[in-house]
Amino acid sequence: MKPVLSKGKLITWKDDKGFGFIKPDDGSKEVFLHISTLKGASRRPKLGDIVLYEQVAEVSGKVRATRALIQGVASRTLPTQRRTKRRGLLETFVSFAILAAIALFTIDFSRSRSSSSITSFKKPECIIKGNISIKTGNKLYHLPGMEDYESTVIDLAQGEMWFCTESEAIANGWRKAPR
Template structure:
């Protein structure tokens, strides 16, 4: 407890009139308390609450509680701060989840860019690879045995495709790779 503060139990509380009386722990005369002495309390006091307070003497000589708080009850500003922190936590959790999903999807995408048996059997019997060059955007086709045939991966999402015959590739606007 802070120096200059006392502790007591709330013995009377008239909620409709917003005041009550505290029985000090050290046993002296009851102390008057008004709701205004409990600024920032997150709830209204009730009988039996332990109140921490400072004693002040009014101009008329009456003694009352000031700068009071309810023991064990967080101040309203603290609870608001906790609620703000909870509201900030949700977007962080969502952001982490999104980043996690992006990481998983990018790994899957990278796996799909490497040659696999599934890619080679995409169009059974068709072995001509229709590829779009990354640097120029040119549509070229590769036939088995050419220089880049084995390293070429077909990505249907980019518009690349398989052909069964060279004439099919040419008819669809693709040209033979020079190598």
């Protein structure tokens, strides 16, 4: 249900205090107007302006204007535009959250299926690569100079590791790679 708008002329305005009074067109009692009720107005009110407003009666019997606008003065945002703008912001936020969730899922999924972007942390003297075979799942170690040594990538997230000595690799259950 649309609110009933009253119409009147601004007969008093104290710009320094941000309030004034409207004389309603229907000849009823003056209505108090505060600057805060003109939120969308592109300028401040002036004496003689025609104001459209909703009326609210206070407990004391005084009447004040709410949701007011100055007739003929462009509004920066109308109430329906504000709702649309809020809805637009909400939709933007939800879209962003969904995209972020998809990105996080994709990153997590890709880490579980391929090697990590962090391929190694090792001491300079530890040059033996402990690699888990993709085909068999066997734990194999590679020494420098072996055929597959240069192409072997160590993924610590998958349980692969660096060893300082062959005996250390063997003691941890790793076998020497065939090539």
